[in-house]
Amino acid sequence: MSQPTPHADDRLSRKPLGVRRVAALALALAALAVAVVLGVRAHAGGGQAALPKGAAVFEIVEGKTFTGTPYSPATLHIPAGPIVGLRLTDYLGGCGLRTVFPGLGVGGGDAAITVPVGDTRTLAVRAPHPGTYTYECEAHMYLGRIVAS
């Protein structure tokens, strides 16, 4: 950025320019604050509820073995009613990075989580009723099964 050549008129515009700079800085800080708040919300949210202390946690491994489904165990048994954790370890790439659990969202709706290959992350879910629930990769290509009782 090149500075304009100073001349007499600049003296008159110096003060308003300073005010404008302060206003621009304040605006930038406000925008940053909003971005941080939104970022924190997106990180905490994204359809992911917090797991209560003492909640049971169940393991799911994705893509290490194929038994008609890349999800292991092929059928996971969880209790119906309480919030439980699903601890996913992912070896699937592509659309398998994201796993969607329709109807198992803690507040209703779907629960979903993205787990990078080789990583392990825990998602809180809740089966509202006893029964069989299926879960899937983002492209609905792979199916896993959860039986809640």
Ligand SMILES: [Cu+2]
């Ligand atoms: Cu897929």
